[in-house]
Amino acid sequence: MSDIDTLAINNIRCLAADVVQTADSGHPGMPMGMAPVAHTLFSRVLNFDGKDPKWFNRDRWLLSNGHGCALQYIMLHLGGYDLPLDELKRFRQVGSKTPGHPECHVTPGVEVTTGPLGQGFANAVGMALAQEHLKTVLNTPEVSVIDNTIYAFCGDGCLMEGVTSEAASFAGHLGLGSLVVVYDDNKITIDGSTDVTFTENVQKRFESYDWHVVVVERGNEDVESLHKALESAKSTKDKPSLVIVKTTIGFGSKIQGTAKVHGAPLGWADIEAVKSKFGFDPKEKFVIDQKVQDFYKQVNDKNHKVKQEWDEKINTTYKNQYPEKYALLQKLTSGDVLPKDWSFLPSFKPGDDAVATRKLSQQVLQKLAAAIPELIGGSADLAASNLTWIEKSKAMDKGDFSGRNINFGIREHGMAAICNGLSAYAPGIIPFCATFLNFVGYMAGASRLSSVSEVPVLYVMTHDSIGLGEDGPTHQPIEIVPMVRATPNSFLFRPADGNETSGAYKYALLQRKSPSYLCLSRQNLPQLEGTSIDAVAKGGYALNDEQDPELILVATGSEVSLIVDAAKQLKGEVRVRVVSLVCWELFEKQSQDYKLSVLNGKDGKIVPVLSVEALSVSGWDKYSHVQIGMRTFGASGPAKDLFKKFGFTTENVVKRSKQVVEFYSKNQNALGNLVLKPNLYDDDENVVPK
Incomplete structure (x- = not known):
């Protein structure tokens, strides 16, 4: 390991300790343990441009173990993103760009909102699926518009959560070769050693999922092995990769390797000892050595040049030779994919046949799929019942991702989290997923994050009441609708007939920073007098x-x-x-x-x-x-x-x-007036006016 590597890694560790201690809240252990991995990734492997955080062909880096976000913020600062050192000093404070867990609409460079363990892992699977699909749509023999890689960090907690198993199985089945997950194998959780809860063989587990697995034994200091492992994972294109890195949580602290360093500040005395050990002034805080700053400036300049070369290629060769694909690329990057004219939506009149709204939804979805090529999605093994198959397309499959249908399998939680990743990959992708409304209970961890992170996933939910009949109370979702209605930044539509079904889709799709739920009937419903698409x-x-x-x-x-x-x-x-x-x-x-x-x-x-x-x-x-x-x-x-x-x-x-x-x-x-109430809040926020 070179001197600059040692200096940079130890500088990151000291910064992480300062960030958490100044806030008097947070998780110093993971950032200190994973500093060598983050430094290796940013300095040797990751393609990014801090001056253009939304560059379309950037590599994505997600933090599934989002409690360790002090590390993410430090790396974004070093990577030249608009995240000044003062924001690191305001970690976990109201209004800062450095919240307690990563939030994609708050911090430049943060791709997805994470924190609930395993979600980022599944989001990364969605991003890798989006990447594979868009490669088939956009790339040409002359120009590779997309050749990026999706990287995610995760920990023991992530791998214990069920959503990760669902997503990992799905990714292995499809052979998502652009996905690289780095597992922080530090063998510590909040309650102590993983010996008390988590003794499975992770390597064999992921090999059984058909993942490529690489192990780095000395993750605390072996930058060369880390680099080699990351490059091996990046170059494996026929299956996703898991890089198992054995680290020491809170490396450098007097309580390193214990649960005590996981989720609480170290204390200034311990931090001063850490700084002395690593050659930094123990009394100085938030110091970034000039050599480290110079080193990362070189890295950032190099990456900015790569991005500029990509821009040049896209705006000349690609634009001139493939104007239609270029126009689609602009739509995908801007998010401006919705039609200006919605007259293609089916409309109905009283006297038309009574039809279940799930079947009306099927009609509407086919029209939308024809009008919006960026609409992709699928069902949790219920396409024949949800009626969500795009008829003029095929399914995405291993080796051929050109289709727009996704067979998610019986993986509701993973499905929703994957859709969050699909949406996060490109503003112009409109993902939908479908199951029975009752199973929102299974996917609530991910669907709630759709709302928190302002991701416009479309949830097509059928069998929406006791009207589903014989399957009984286990499947009748009587409490799900109130739960969704109680969730901020969510839109729930329960259409009464064909016109309202068309209108529900239209006005759900127009919510570009919110998920929407379409609750659809199993039983036939009449076409009603007085309904209309635009009345919705x-x-x-x-x-x-x-x-x-x-x-x-x-x-x-x-x-x-x-x-x-x-x-x-x-x-x-x-x-x-x-x-x-x-x-x-x-x-x-x-x-x-x-x-x-x-x-x-x-x-x-x-x-x-x-x-x-x-x-x-x-x-x-x-x-x-x-x-x-x-x-x-x-x-x-x-x-x-x-x-x-x-x-x-x-x-x-x-x-x-x-x-x-x-x-x-x-x-x-x-009788009280149920509608006319005083406005106690400013600007629709929970702030009592002065």
């Missing part, structure tokens, strides 16, 4: 023109046709406005005046609102005075019998409607 833009709207209602019936999805029928039976007895609240999140974005016009009566009069949804009633109290919904789990039986058992019939809605009107006619004071 409001989130909620009236289907009839009753201006002076005595009662407002509001529902979503399959229950909208139910309240339509109930209103018809109530005609002449009760004046009823019928409202479809297809997307709560879009409805909340409307003006107070509009919301009042939908859920209040004539001239702002408050009238009783009764909601009907074959799911949990949780959350409905903000829109309705009384709810017909699920307060228990469902049951096994034919859908029609379940709807009758739990009260989702025209007769019951009519009966309850009359009871509600009668009750509130005698108890006017019990």
Whole structure:
């Protein structure tokens, strides 16, 4: 190991200790142990340009063990990214660019939001899949637009999480040769040695997944072996690679190699000893040796030149010889892939055949696939039931990634995390994944991160209520919809018919910084009077023109046709406005005046609102005075019998409607305005105004 390697690695270790100690919070052990790997990767292997963090052909570097992000921030600073030393001093402070776990929309150079262990690993698999697909779309014999590599660091905790097993199996099956995962084999977790929980043979495990595995025995100091292992992994193109690096957590600390150094600051006394050991002034903090700065400037200048050469090649040879591919590249890098004209979406009229919204979704998806070539995705072994197969394309497969269909297998959690990686690879990729709505519970760890990291994954979820029938309460997702609605930066659509299904897709795709969930029925639903594609833009709207209602019936999805029928039976007895609240999140974005016009009566009069949804009633109290919904789990039986058992019939809605009107006619004071509320927050943020 050269003198500059030794100096740089030890400088990184000292910086990591300073960063965590100054914050009095964080994880110093992993950065100090993995400093040699990070230095080797950045100085010898990684293609990047800190001056252009979004350069399309950059190598990607993800931190699955995101608690060690002090290391990532230090390397980004040394790599010339817009991350000044002052930001390292503000680690884990409100408003800094160095949050407690990496966040892709906060810190330049951070590719994905990680922290929950294993997510970054699975995101890297998604990025590698995106890379393989786009190579087939963009590369030509004369110009390799894409030849980058996806690198991810992970630790013992990541490999214990189930999402990693799902993603690793998937990656090995497809032979994703652009993926290189570096495993920090330090044999320590929060509770102590891995001897108490994790004694499997990781090398054999990944070899059984059909991965290429390389082991570096002396990861604390053997830069040459690290470099050789990384190059071996990078050059292996027929399968993903795992580089197992044996390290000492918290290397240099008096408590190195123990759980104590994992997740707590070392203390200034220990840090001073570390600095003395490594030849730094023990009293100085946040020092970067001039030789290290000069060395990394040379690295950064070299990488910037490589990027400039790529730009030149793309903007001359490629642009001139392949103008259509060049135009597609611009769309993929800008994210400007959505159509300007949506008239191709299917529309329906009353009297058209009753169809399940999952089948209507199938029609819409084919139209969208023709209009948006960047739309790719698949199902968790349920394509025949979710109806999400792109008919004019084939599946991506080992050795041929030109297709747009993805066979994710029965790997819901991994599927969602892989889609996050697909989206993160290129702004113009629009990934979708599909399963039964119930299994959002399986993939919630990843789908929640779609929202946190502002990734527009499209979740196509079928079998959306007790209406799925005989499979029973284990598969009936009564609590999933309220869970998603409670998740910030998520859009949930539950369309009632064909027009709303087309509209749900349109307005889901227009959310470019948020995931969307389409909740679709198994059972057939009629095409309704008053629905339209563009009405979905409001989130909620009236289907009839009753201006002076005595009662407002509001529902979503399959229950909208139910309240339509109930209103018809109530005609002449009760004046009823019928409202479809297809997307709560879009409805909340409307003006107070509009919301009042939908859920209040004539001239702002408050009238009783009764909601009907074959799911949990949780959350409905903000829109309705009384709810017909699920307060228990469902049951096994034919859908029609379940709807009758739990009260989702025209007769019951009519009966309850009359009871509600009668009750509130005698108890006017019990009516509160459910829509008109004071605004306690500034700019839609959780900040109380001064």
